[in-house]
Amino acid sequence: MNAAAATARRPWVRILLAALAAIVLIVAPLALPAFANQTLVRIGVYAVAVLGLNIVMGYTGQVNLGQIFFVGLGAYVTAYGVNHGWNILLVFVAACAVAGVVGLLVALAAARLGGLAIAMVTIALPIVGVPLAKRLSEFTGGSQGISARFTDAPDWSGLDNDQWQFYIVLVVAAAAFLLARSLVRGKYGRAFAAVRENEAVAASMGISPYRTKVLAFTIASIFGGASGFLYLAAVQYTSPETLSFGHSISLLAAMVIGGAGSIAGSLLGGAYYVFVPQLTNAIDPNLTTVSQGALLLAVLFLLPGGLVSVPRVVRRLTRRTGAGRSTGRRSSAGPVRETSQQTAPAHRPVPDDALEGHEQTERQDGP
């Protein structure tokens, strides 16, 4: 198993695996039934929103309860643009830009207060957003909502609508994930992590906590806007219900359950957001909220790294029991693991960092 893990970390294996995943993703919609494609499309839509939330919350440590507001904003801008016959690229840019600018303004004010003020201000966004969307009916269609069709498959492609939508979501979501991956591994990612761990230390290293928080929040809003564009591409309709408070909480739950501070966790979060309510709704609609709350608390207690940390936790548990049985096996397995970590530190630093980070703050804050 360790040999397999070591092989999996080799660069050419990773490239091969990535290429394989890309081929599967490109071929899959042609083979799958329409319902499966639609489900995958919805996962992609929410994965982008969760990814944005992860940048501000998982990586920068600022609790954001208003991400759904930016998704709704992006969706409304998209609907407005499409219905006024704008070029579709312009619509996409506008959806991201409007959400980004509003996010910037909110963050400029909210980040002024340290600590939990961002959470306290952003909780108001969906609660103000719903009546606002109802009021601005000339843009939003009021309570009835607004629909816009722009993702019917063109004739030359020979595709069905659901396949065409899949490719649109795939392109945008893949771009978003690659961008986010580069972002959190580069200079800004390190700034985010520094601010999350200790603002005073970050400031002493020349990183302005205020600016970093505003930047992270703005980027999260832009991802929210992009997710809103995709939402409209997939659902072709939006109403004030899209940006309700409950959905905002669900998005946050999805991020934590998928894995805070993890790119792959965002994808799992998107899957959670789509699958679990479908499942509980099928059993009993009244159970949706209670199961979500119980799951969220269970994950926080038992699996602070989220679903994405399951393989790591399993590996740790198996290694511990293995060590109990025979010390010889551990001594041979140990160095292999260490060297592979030393040679390839950049490959999987993120989830490990997140876990250690929380422990560190606990120690520092202790009396």
Add this chain to the structure above:
Amino acid sequence: MGTFIQLVVDGLATGSIYAALALAIVLVNQATGLINFAQGGMAVLSAYLAYASVQLGLPLILAIIIAIVLSFLFGALVERFLIRRFERGDPDTAVVVTIGLLTLVTGICAVLWGYNNLGFPSLFPLTSVEILGAVVSVRSLATAVTIVVIMVVLQLLFLRTKLGLALRAVADNPASAAFSGLPVGRLLMVGWGLAATLGAIAGVLVAPQLTLTPGMLDTALVYALAAVILGGLTSPIGCVVAASAIGVLENLVAVYVPLIGHDLKIAVPFALIFVILIVRPQGLFGRKVVVRV
């Protein structure tokens, strides 16, 4: 003029509800340094408990007392078994825990009592009296007075009793309090229990007006948080003033500024917050907290 006085009194009544929730939030924040986003949800659960007791045939006042006692116990248990584990850790994780709690409590209410609006009997008569030519409902007046009385009692508890002194000591410095032999854990449970009690009172007072639903206090929680930001987390009095001001202001704006009206009045406190955060980030009454590294 009559409408104006009526609006002000009604505003003070709703403002006092926000104030009770805001005080509960400040109480928890002082004790454990985190914001309890489940405060509103727990208050709704208390109101449902009172409702269930009334359904069992108990008189309303007894039902409310039962709900308050149960809420105290629930708050204390939540602190002991849920929050304790995250208290000294990352505050952001603890906030997510309270959001999980909010979802769980709302979900439990929904499973037990459903999403339909339930009528809740009012503790006060639904008549109105005339003050300075304005018709003012007895319920609004009595709600405001009740909350004021409870705040005075709470203030006496904190400033004049040994328990209050111990609670303040734990809030100020848990480590030193423990060294002086105070049972820090139990006092934190009492703090959370008191906060839940405050929420319960707010819940049963506002339930007749809003009618019971699992999400009844979501909006009130947002108002209370706005009051907490405006008043400053370190200042209970500031929060009460800010909450009352928000209650009055939103009522006046809803009627006198047609552009905003009743549907958008919730935006008022947040517009205010934006201005104040830019000009005075520590809140109107709060102190600037300087953290030494």
